[in-house]
Amino acid sequence: MPMSLLIHWGLFHRDFSNTNVRRMTIESIADIQFLIDNSVEESTELEYKRSFAKANPKWKEELAKDISAMANANGGIFIYGLAEKNVSNGLSLPELITPIPSTEMTKDQLSQLLSSNITPKINNIEISVLPQEGGNVFILHVPKGITAHQNKINHLYYIRRNATVEVMEDYEIRDVMNRQSNTPLEIDGCGLYKTKNDPYSNKVEYTFMAKIQNVGHSVCEVYKLNVYFNKISLHCEFSFPSNENFSYTALDAERLKISCRYQEPIFGGETLEMGHFVLHIDKDHEEEFLDGLIIDMILFYPGGSCDVAFIPSEQRYVEGRDKINTLLGRDKRIDYPILEVDSFKKIEKN
Incomplete structure (x- = not known):
């Protein structure tokens, strides 16, 4: 396969200060109305509740179960005071x-219920109250826990899977308890910038960058980002900064993997950018390439990995390997390397 490869992401441009894969923010009734108007479904990180279901004798147990399960998964948002409707599947x-x-219910009562019925206490839960005629809407932003949180009423550990809550397996409890020592990293977004469009050239240039965040509390010194493209052709070239470490693997006739290796330690709470490689694309094939393009990213770090895909034409993220593989139309990933090289065309610094 020729080493000249085409990739273009012309429709997507994001300000990194506002880029976040996982964390939407719900702050107003207008935000909630947006969810209704756009039929935003429940997910691993978003749940709607008509009420606190106090008619159920075990409502406190259910409350602790739901909130602890969210923290034991990836964190997320609950909206109490928003009725849901069930559709197919x-x-x-x-x-x-x-x-x-x-x-x-009041904000103080809710805060006290969570503190007394979940152990250890989940720090930094944000509870917002939006006054409405006839009462309030409660919004809970639940952070991802750095250890496993137990329902203190029934002494069980729960985790959220998609839109359901299940009892955790023993290995899952141990994995979550080790989060703090494993120093988890997350892909917090990606950016594609049109950096050059010379009217006298038949090429345009785009720069790729991914945003990586250390959501743990200790330093992570070893990590690697793999960026996969689901469609490649003969109308693009890549170039890479001379001060960053890249390699690529042609997986098959349609798929290319670019590996970006770590350059520096990333401290707890710190965010940095990776990538910075440039795509030089034939102007005549921009729209052709964009149609159906999926950018699949896997971030590897000691003790785990993070999987996020981005669809430029829809400006939409998909999280989780199973969902990404479904999006790509395959049940599992099998990488049969055709070609591996350690260096490419370098971008020389002025």
């Missing part, structure tokens, strides 16, 4: 804002 969509009377 177990899909739940937001339907109607249903304010919860102030006599039923």
